[in-house]
Amino acid sequence: MSEKPVLSSQNGPYFGQFGGRFVPESLIAALDELDETYQAAKTDPAFIAELSELNRTYVGRPSQITEVPKFASLAGDIRVFLKREDLNHTGSHKINNVLGQALLAKRMGKKRIIAETGAGQHGVASATAAALFGLECVVYMGEIDTKRQALNVARMKLLGAEVVPVVTGSKTLKDAINEALRDWVTNVTSTHYLLGTVAGPHPFPTMVRDFHSVIGHEAKAQLQAEHSLIPDVVAACVGGGSNAIGIFHAFLDDPVRLWGFEAAGDGIETGRHAATLSEGKVGVLHGAKSFILQDEDGQTIESHSISAGLDYPGVGPEHAWLKDIARAEYFGITDDEAMQALKALAETEGIIAAIETAHALAGIIKFGSSLKPGSSILLNLSGRGDKDMETVGKYFGFIGDTNE
Amino acid sequence: MSSVETIIRENKSKGVDTLIGYFPAGYPTLEASVEACVAMCEAGVDVLELGIPYSDPVMDGLVIQQATEVSLATGFKIREISKIIKAIRQRVDTPILVMSYWNPIIQYGVKQLAEDLVSAGAQGMITPDLIPDEAAEWLQISDEYDLDRVFMATPSSSTERLAKAANSSRGFVYGVSTMGITGTREDLDAKARAVVSGVRDSRTSTPVCVGIGISTAEQVSEVNSYADGAIVGSAIIKAYNEAGIDGLVNCVRQLKTGK
Ligand SMILES: Cc1ncc(COP(=O)(O)O)c(C=O)c1O
Numbered sequence: 287m288s289e290k291p292v293l294s295s296q297n298g299p300y301f302g303q304f305g306g307r308f309v310p311e312s313l314i315a316a317l318d319e320l321d322e323t324y325q326a327a328k329t330d331p332a333f334i335a336e337l338s339e340l341n342r343t344y345v346g347r348p349s350q351i352t353e354v355p356k357f358a359s360l361a362g363d364i365r366v367f368l369k370r371e372d373l374n375h376t377g378s379h380k381i382n383n384v385l386g387q388a389l390l391a392k393r394m395g396k397k398r399i400i401a402e403t404g405a406g407q408h409g410v411a412s413a414t415a416a417a418l419f420g421l422e423c424v425v426y427m428g429e430i431d432t433k434r435q436a437l438n439v440a441r442m443k444l445l446g447a448e449v450v451p452v453v454t455g456s457k458t459l460k461d462a463i464n465e466a467l468r469d470w471v472t473n474v475t476s477t478h479y480l481l482g483t484v485a486g487p488h489p490f491p492t493m494v495r496d497f498h499s500v501i502g503h504e505a506k507a508q509l510q511a512e513h514s515l516i517p518d519v520v521a522a523c524v525g526g527g528s529n530a531i532g533i534f535h536a537f538l539d540d541p542v543r544l545w546g547f548e549a550a551g552d553g554i555e556t557g558r559h560a561a562t563l564s565e566g567k568v569g570v571l572h573g574a575k576s577f578i579l580q581d582e583d584g585q586t587i588e589s590h591s592i593s594a595g596l597d598y599p600g601v602g603p604e605h606a607w608l609k610d611i612a613r614a615e616y617f618g619i620t621d622d623e624a625m626q627a628l629k630a631l632a633e634t635e636g637i638i639a640a641i642e643t644a645h646a647l648a649g650i651i652k653f654g655s656s657l658k659p660g661s662s663i664l665l666n667l668s669g670r671g672d673k674d675m676e677t678v679g680k681y682f683g684f685i686g687d688t689n690e
Numbered sequence: 691m692s693s694v695e696t697i698i699r700e701n702k703s704k705g706v707d708t709l710i711g712y713f714p715a716g717y718p719t720l721e722a723s724v725e726a727c728v729a730m731c732e733a734g735v736d737v738l739e740l741g742i743p744y745s746d747p748v749m750d751g752l753v754i755q756q757a758t759e760v761s762l763a764t765g766f767k768i769r770e771i772s773k774i775i776k777a778i779r780q781r782v783d784t785p786i787l788v789m790s791y792w793n794p795i796i797q798y799g800v801k802q803l804a805e806d807l808v809s810a811g812a813q814g815m816i817t818p819d820l821i822p823d824e825a826a827e828w829l830q831i832s833d834e835y836d837l838d839r840v841f842m843a844t845p846s847s848s849t850e851r852l853a854k855a856a857n858s859s860r861g862f863v864y865g866v867s868t869m870g871i872t873g874t875r876e877d878l879d880a881k882a883r884a885v886v887s888g889v890r891d892s893r894t895s896t897p898v899c900v901g902i903g904i905s906t907a908e909q910v911s912e913v914n915s916y917a918d919g920a921i922v923g924s925a926i927i928k929a930y931n932e933a934g935i936d937g938l939v940n941c942v943r944q945l946k947t948g949k
Contacts, residue, residue, distance in 0.1 A: 308792055308819050310749050311842035311855065312866060454755060455745065467748040472870040474846060570793040570819075571746065583768050584797030585745040 293538040293613060299488035301607035307487040309467075309573045316474045321489040323390050328496070333389065340385050341500065344418070345375045348504045351512060356634040357647075358663075361654025365662040367517065369505045369533060371669065372639065378669030379498060379529045380411040380482060386497035388415035391478035398422040398477045402466045404431055404459035404525065405595030405642060406438025407669055408482030413447035415480075423447040426465040428458035431594045438673050456588040459525075459598045463572050483526025484602030487573030491602050498532025505664055506536045517664040518657060521545040523645040524563065524616065525595045527602035529668035534614065543615065546605065547649035549591035550618030560589035561618035562601040563609050571599070576606040592621035592677065595642040595669075623648040625681050628671065640669035641677065692838050694785045694813055694861035697736050698897045698918050707911055708919030709946045710899055711735035711926055712789065714743055715774050716766030717757045724777045726930060726938055731784035733939040734946035739816060739921065740775070742768060742790035749818045751873030753924040753931075768798050775810035787838060787861065789816040800827050804835040814838025814861055822858035829858065840864050843889050843898065845881035852885070853892030862897040863889055865917060867904065873924050875903035878912070886917045907948040920945075 298305050307317060327333040341347040349370045358366035371379035391399055399421050403409030409425040416423030425442055429451040432439050442449050455461035463486075470479040484491045484498075502520070509515055520537050522530035524546040534544050551559035559565070566577035569584055579587040579599035591597040608614035624641060627648035632638050639647060646665055654663065671678065679685030701708045711730045717723050731738055743758035743766050750758070775786055788807060795803055795817075807815070814837040820828065822841050832839045838861030843852045846869065856863045867882035868875065882900050889898045900913045901921025913920040922945055929941035943949070 306824050307821065308824055309821070310819055310844075311821055311851070312749075312844045312846055312869060314821060314851065315846040315848065454759075460746065464746050464748050468751075468871050471749065474869060567797075569797060572748075573819075578793070580793070580797065582797065584794035585762065586793075 294535055298492040301604045302610055304575050304603035304606040305488055305491060306575050307573060308570045308575065309487045310471060312471045313474060313487070316470070317487055317489065319394060320390065323394050324489055324493050327390060327393060337386055337389060345381050345385070346373060347500065348508070349373055351505060351508045354631070354635045357631050360630055360634070361651045362657070363659040364654050364657055366650060367509060367513070367662065367664050368637070368667040369501060369664060370667055371501060371529065372643070372667050376407070376411045376414050377672065378407040378411070378640065379501060379532060379666070380408045381414070382500060382532070383482065383494045383497040383528060384408070384411040384415045384480060387478065387480045388419050388421065391421065391480070392419060394478060396476060396478040398424070398473065399480045400424045400426065400466050400469050400477055401480045401482055402426050402459065402462040403482065404428070404462070404597060405593065405640065406431065406435040406442070406673060407595065409447070409449070410438050410441045410445070412480050412482070413442040413445035416447060417445045424469065425449050426452050426462040426469070428452050428456070428462050430457045431459065434677060435594050435673055436676070458594070460586060460589070460600070467572070483528040484531050484604060485526040485572055485574060485576070485600055491574065491604055494528055495531045495535060495604060498528050499535040501529070501532040501666060502534060502536030505533060509664065515662055516540065517542060518661040519543045519545055519663045521547065521646050521649060521663055522666040523596060523642050523668060524548045524601060524605060525598050525642060526600070527605045529666050531602065531604055533664070533666040538613065544608070544613065545649060545653070546614055546616040547619045547645045548616060549593055549596035549645060550620045551590040551592070553620050554618050558590040559618060560591045560597050560599065562599060563605060563616040564618050566601070574603045576601055576603045593624065593641040593645065595640070596645060617649055617653070619645040619648045619652070623652065625678070627651055628678065629682065637667070638671040639667055640671050641674045643668045692813065692861045694737050694787065694838050695897060697785065698862060698899070701736060702918060707914040707946065708736045708899065709734060709910060709942070710737040710739055710901070710919055710921040711942060712739040712741055712921065712923030713926065714741040714754065714757045714761050715771055716743060716761035716764065718760050719764055720766070720770060720774065724774055725935060727778050728781045729935050729939050730926065730942050731778070731782040733942035735784060735942055736919070738778070738784050738786045739789050739923070740786055742771060742788060742794055744791040744794055747791060749871050751871045751924060753927050754872050757927050768794055772806045772810040775807070775812045779811035786812040787814050787816050787840060788812055789818065792817060792820045800831050804831045804837055807837060808835050814840065816840040816864060818842060822854050825858070832860070842866055843885050845869055845879070845885055849888060849892070852888040853894065856889045856892050856894035856896045856898065859896050862899045862918060864921065865889060865898045865900040867900050867902045870902060872902055874905035878903060878909055882913065883916055907944045910945050911948050
């Protein structure tokens with residue numbers, strides 16, 4: 287047992303065979319600069335103090351832990367604790383990473399940030415940081431997502447960002463990342479690409495994870511202090527994987543099961559899903575080697591999910607590694623399972639989660655009963671559902687198609 | 691020695707401009723792409739850069755994106771690349787370098803593709819999203835099969851990285867003229883000259899050709915005055931889109947001779 291490698295000390299560029307920097311040479315200097323700036327900032331007391339003060343006074347950290355017994359009873363004789371990232375300023379975990387990177391952009395003297403967004407939460411967080419720090423901000427968003435997350439488009443515009451609808455390819459998150467990369471290749475000296483998840487070339491997977499690891503470290507201490515327990519399972523939804531790795535990381539070397547829930551869309555068997563870790567093959571996409579939904583020719587297959595934030599055919603390399611070494615388990619959750627779980631949490635506990643997050647809630651309902659009675663689950667409630675009310679309203683018929 | 695390098699050197703010693711022309715395989719159909727490539731070679735490109743279409747081409751502007759999307763939509767598969775190369779090779783001797791993003795290659799198998807390229811008569815590969823640092827497998831296999839390999843040298847590359855790109859390349863090293871993606875630009879950056887002289891300062895013997903944004907005959911001859919060749923893609927595809935094979939042939943002739 288003492289021979290066990292320390293998983294939590296693993297940093298990029300590689301996690302096992304995964305990760306790396308598969309990008310055009312044009313971007314290497316910027317990635318090197320970012321890595322150097324980050325390495326210096328990470329141990330600089332001034333940077334650490336500035337970020338933690340922002341986290342406290344602007345984001346509202348630490349986010350609280352809420353026990354949800356009525357919801358838990360739907361999953362059997364277990365206890366469920368929610369880490370309330372939905373209560374952060376801007377409504378999701380995304381702000382943790384954005385503030386960290388925005389401070390780095392300032393350090394590098396870059397006056398312009400660009401970002402991709404799916405659900406719009408990362409775009410909103412980026413636009414927020416840009417307003418706060420006086421940076422120019424351009425957000426690339428698939429045209430389909432600009433429609434299903436229209437409310438977040440309005441928020442970004444109100445915050446002063448330019449939102450560019452992307453009309454190429456599948457018109458969702460994958461193509462928004464392509465467009466952001468093209469912008470970055472062109473404007474790399476003036477611009478920081480504020481990538482919103484733990485995917486992409488090194489140093490993004492490691493750096494974004496570090497900025498989110500506050501989630502797991504806080505939760506671990508809070509559960510100890512408030513409930514005197516170590517959870518049996520830590521659970522989260524997985525799109526690119528940032529909220530999941532954020533809560534997993536503090537527990538990587540502990541005897542705790544890690545469950546990640548990805549979008550199974552219409553069902554894995556239909557082929558219309560975004561279950562990259564369950565169904566993908568090893569390849570290179572957006573700068574890193576990881577699991578990817580692709581055909582035998584290495585062409586990316588378009589993903590499908592009711593949740594814009596999980597609708598992505600790739601996943602961060604650290605998750606690929608954690609799956610490969612069987613440290614974490616990943617499961618697919620269908621659109622309908624997620625929507626029913628979203629409704630269940632709202633009805634039983636008065637908390638409206640984002641559709642992304644609802645995939646993890648559904649996972650608990652689905653697999654919670656397989657645990658020993660009395661087990662406890664810590665779940666990352668990564669975001670709130672306000673942005674999703676149109677989709678939810680239509681799904682459950684609260685917003686009728688018949689006009690009264 | 692690489693036949694690509696030989697041609698580039700011969701052109702230089704004769705005072706002739708070197709033109710490298712890009713066209714996507716399977717655009718707009720398999721057969722039509724063979725015709726277009728043969729016509730380009732006959733009209734004067736010195737090296738043919740044959741693109742493998744990819745779903746996520748982050749180095750490419752709209753013209754190439756749209757062309758490769760058409761190719762994929764009409765059902766292009768990588769296994770057809772040998773067939774296309776052979777069909778071109780039967781009719782012209784122009785060296786062929788395949789241009790591909792890295793994921794299609796690793797899914798097909800680096801070694802398998804190398805074998806296919808050799809037996810079909812292609813000379814090597816240009817890999818826009820593969821840096822030498824990540825290329826161990828390709829470096830080894832391209833040596834084993836004696837294939838050319840072209841890496842990128844860019845305006846943002848450090849002195850060490852320019853040297854690394856040049857020394858890892860065979861055939862030529864791809865000097866990126868400006869920060870940006872493929873497409874046509876009015877003015878070529880002064881940065882292109884800096885990239886070329888940076889590569890030369892590394893005392894490599896590898897020729898350096900310049901691409902990204904080149905669209906006019908004046909630019910081709912200007913680039914050839916300080917570099918070893920000019921690479922053109924989007925402008926040729928545009929000409930083809932507007933006026934078919936005739937348009938493409940006129941465009942290539944003009945680019946090559948300035949007339
Ligand atoms: C609330 C919420 N949770 C989760 C995600 C998925 O991203 P990740 O897997 O990086 O946490 C998103 C992405 O938009 C989101 O908005």
